[in-house]
Amino acid sequence: MDLRPSELQDILRTSAADFFEREVSFERIREIEAANRPDEQLHGQMTELGWNSLAISEDYGGQGGSVLDAGVLITQICRAALPSPLASTLVGAVTIERHGDEELKSSLLPQLNSGLTISPALLEASDSLYGPVTAEYADGALTGEKRFVEFGETSDVHLVAAMQGDSPGLAVVRRDQPGVTARDTRTIGALPQATVHYDGASAEAWIEGEDAVETMRRLGSAVAAFETYCYAQKALDLTVDYVQMRVQFGQPIGAFQMVQMRSADMATVVEGSRFLVHELLWQIDEGLETRRQVALVKAITAKMTPLVLQDCHLLHGGIGYMQEYDLHFFTRRGRDAALRWGSARETMHIVTEEAFAAASA
Template sequence: MNMQFTEEQEMLRKFARDFMTDNCKKEYVRAMEKDEKGYSDEVWKGMAELGWMGLVFPEEYGGQGMGFFELAILLEEMGRACMPGPFFSTVVLGGMTLLESGTEEQKKAFLPQIAQGNLKMALALTEPAGTFTPDGITMSAKSQGDQYVLNGTKLFVNDAHVADWFLTAARTHAGTSEEGITLFLVDAKSPGIAITMLKTIASDKQAEVVFKDVKVPRKDIVGTVNKGWPIIQRIIERGAIGKCAEMIGGAQQVLEMTIQYSKDRVQFGKPIGSFQAVQHHAANMATDVDGAKFITYEAAWMLSEGLPCSKQISMAKAWCSDAYQRIMTTAHQIHGAIGFTMDHDLQLYFRRAKAAELAFGDADYHRELIAAAMAM
């Protein structure tokens, strides 16, 4: 079994690593946590010029024509660097959904603009129930002539404050089942939308978005009326494996930081890395990192090839969520008190690991899906 990346994929990784090293230093990450927007236009423009926004879009829409596997490589490097900004919301959640389920008119209108870095999107899915199941969607969408009127509240909407368009799930038919859910493209500047920023553990940009009598034309429906849940499931799956890619990037960086610290930190006249207990801790971390990489890239490859992979995605998300927590706990043990200070970089990864653990379903949620896939 050949697990090596192609020359083109290695080149993508190198370019991404070099770009992050030059443009996403930890000083920048810390500054963007406090910045109102959360990213710089200069860095965003640089990413667009490298073709990252359109990496997975066909050339006819201004993209590079690559697959999700290559996108996972890029996301891993972003996770390694703690790259802030609306890339994940715009490309993974928004653009890829339109590529798969949008009309030709929607693709031509949105994808080239995303590829050029001129358009940003946000997914408005979760509500106060905080679930990733159909019964958690209660926002109403009432038919009114040639448009729908949306009313309801969405929570934990990443990058809502900078989005040009929302990809919004609402009920066009009352109930709690999969039937009756429709996906809409909503202009973020529409009257009746109110955005309130939330304080989060990762200091990322999440918001509460309230829709009050927001009018959406019928042409802005993604997919079919009342049949939006299968599309949402695909969004959750892409989001879950995308987060896994970010997590393995962060986990690899934490492992390297911890190994270097254990070599530099001297106690009792010798580096703490020479002690067997510390060595075993580092070995456990390395085992978790490599296991997370293999299970993530297997699922990413299957998704890229169009193979059925719902179970593999859930396996990856469940494993990576737990593994990253173990890696962070062990890293803090080896670093000792210095690792708990805000001046140290370790806390940047710890906080993002906790946020990623919950994104698109925690480990228990995905274990339930795995069990269901095994007909249990």
């Protein structure tokens, strides 16, 4: 992997950073959180910039970029603490492009340029990444319940893991229909999530095969790992700035050796995670990712981020616990991302299973 950003990625980074600095203040984030819905105006602006379809082939109306290119945008979205459906739409759209039939891809993916949003729906009552799938698809209709569906109350399309008889697959379901009922689920990250009940909901298409479900699962875990790292990095940046300006005993607290040691420890693990998550997105683009590698990176970031966030609050002292101070956005978002698409414990269990399977092969 070439760690140097491409020309496109440099342009994306600059334009996205400028956009969010201009358009998204933390006061606006507070308003979006209170509404518990994504900001349609902001999403429309991002769609006009081509970001909603960045990682989709030009054959289907996309920008011809990669998942790694989209990671540049996700970084800036996380640094702004913006609740945006762009990441979940990326997971759903890339899964459809890789496994959907030509008719589905040609009809659905061009709608991304009009602001279409997609919510992957995987988890059920077990709340397990690889738990049993009980949702049923038969005769063009879907029945079942999904939990922790990101932007489940507002997205246009749900991509739902289900069973057709004994065969797993993904049902493409429009949210705005009588057979779909979404109920808000409040989480620590204050990102809109929902428990969604499908009662004979009409499905536009069926994508056959466990491979499609596994692709959605791996993409979701990889993107969540990437977001987890991004929130830790932003919290660390805020903390480094703070300890350089907070004066105690006549000097900035960053001058004290223990503060420097704690900051250096955080920087080391965050920087290590940066390489891991970028490599993982590159592997996904190249088709080189494995179940073990995805789970390992998710486990590392899910373990690292809560510890870093805890130390960030420790170095901030009392001000870090005030809602008027912006650190809490990244603490809550980071802890939420660490749990989404596989917690540290669950993903390490997957890594262990894969290791034993390889040893006995």
